[in-house]
Amino acid sequence: MDSLDFGTLFAALRGIPLDHQDRLQLRAWLATVDDAADAVTNCIALIEQAAIGKCCPRCGGARSHRCGHASGLQRWRCLACGRSFNALSGTRLAHLRKKEHWLDYLQCLLDSRTVRASADAVQVHRTTSFRWRHRMVGGFVHERAAHLAGLVEADETYLLESQKGSRQLTRPPRRRGGVASHRGIGRDHDCLLIACERDGAALDFHCGRGPVTGAALDQCLGPVLAPGTLLISDGAAAYRGFARRHGVGHEAINLRAGERARGAIHLNHVNGWHSRFKRWLVRFHGVASRYLVHYSGWRRVLETASLAAPPRLLAAAVKAD
Numbered sequence: 086m087d088s089l090d091f092g093t094l095f096a097a098l099r100g101i102p103l104d105h106q107d108r109l110q111l112r113a114w115l116a117t118v119d120d121a122a123d124a125v126t127n128c129i130a131l132i133e134q135a136a137i138g139k140c141c142p143r144c145g146g147a148r149s150h151r152c153g154h155a156s157g158l159q160r161w162r163c164l165a166c167g168r169s170f171n172a173l174s175g176t177r178l179a180h181l182r183k184k185e186h187w188l189d190y191l192q193c194l195l196d197s198r199t200v201r202a203s204a205d206a207v208q209v210h211r212t213t214s215f216r217w218r219h220r221m222v223g224g225f226v227h228e229r230a231a232h233l234a235g236l237v238e239a240d241e242t243y244l245l246e247s248q249k250g251s252r253q254l255t256r257p258p259r260r261r262g263g264v265a266s267h268r269g270i271g272r273d274h275d276c277l278l279i280a281c282e283r284d285g286a287a288l289d290f291h292c293g294r295g296p297v298t299g300a301a302l303d304q305c306l307g308p309v310l311a312p313g314t315l316l317i318s319d320g321a322a323a324y325r326g327f328a329r330r331h332g333v334g335h336e337a338i339n340l341r342a343g344e345r346a347r348g349a350i351h352l353n354h355v356n357g358w359h360s361r362f363k364r365w366l367v368r369f370h371g372v373a374s375r376y377l378v379h380y381s382g383w384r385r386v387l388e389t390a391s392l393a394a395p396p397r398l399l400a401a402a403v404k405a406d
């Protein structure tokens with residue numbers, strides 16, 4: 086609405102006698118307008134704050150100058166390549182609208198609400214809710230510890246491959262959702278590897294389909310285990326080989342022989358992580374394999390106390406990529 090329309094409307098409104106009920110209604114409406122405006126301002130301030138010092142997302146140039154505003158965000162023009170960008174350019178949150186709802190939506194993610202419940206809570210459409218979930222989660226799951234140290238438990242858990250939401254299945258559909266084509270762990274299971282410190286960080290890794298291999302352990306655990314780490318695993322040969330190749334101290338728990346623990350040597354933390362993850366997944370009624378990385382990352386963030394606030398998650402999502 087331009088100012089002329091508003092002026093006319095406001096003059097008309099001023100000519101109308103307002104009774105108590107009318108005034109209450111107007112006040113309530115103005116309060117929601119104020120809240121929405123405050124929410125946008127708050128969200129934009131957090132985004133700009135998180136992006137201080139950002140380089141050009143196209144060429145990496147560090148020098149840029151101010152060049153107006155768009156969608157409430159400062160625009161910058163890169164001195165090297167001449168392209169313009171803002172704090173969200175190159176992040177998964179670029180081009181998403183309705184910033185007045187973002188922080189509330191991030192709180193829905195912290196509350197592990199479903200797509201539909203989140204849509205109802207922040208009053209957006211369900212397709213918007215689905216898009217926001219995966220963009221936001223995809224943004225903040227990169228927030229992860231660089232290294233694990235001390236006693237580190239590592240173990241895999243397997244989830245039946247799922248093509249939920251795919252228009253075309255690459256295999257015959259399963260009856261009643263969930264039985265593998267063969268007994269045991271095979272090519273129709275996604276392998277999720279979790280490694281966790283005793284009272285600290287946990288890291289999630291996706292190791293493709295089927296039992297974990299030595300090559301996958303090299304790739305996932307190789308770069309993150311700090312010197313002096315003692316790795317604890319089950320008796321799978323892949324872990325023994327990994328530890329030998331990387332010169333990492335290693336203790337195996339022989340689960341097959343019924344062994345549970347030898348003093349401080351056990352897998353209780355990592356197995357607790359697995360069971361919390363699987364219990365938590367139940368509310369989503371199955372997750373597509375292609376999104377598994379989002380769900381394990383989302384779960385990991387939920388277990389990280391330092392990230393458990395919407396502004397912190399927003400900052401993480403803006404800094405990522």
Ligand SMILES: [Zn+2]
Pocket residue numbers: 141142143144145146163164165166167168
């Ligand atoms: Zn540039």
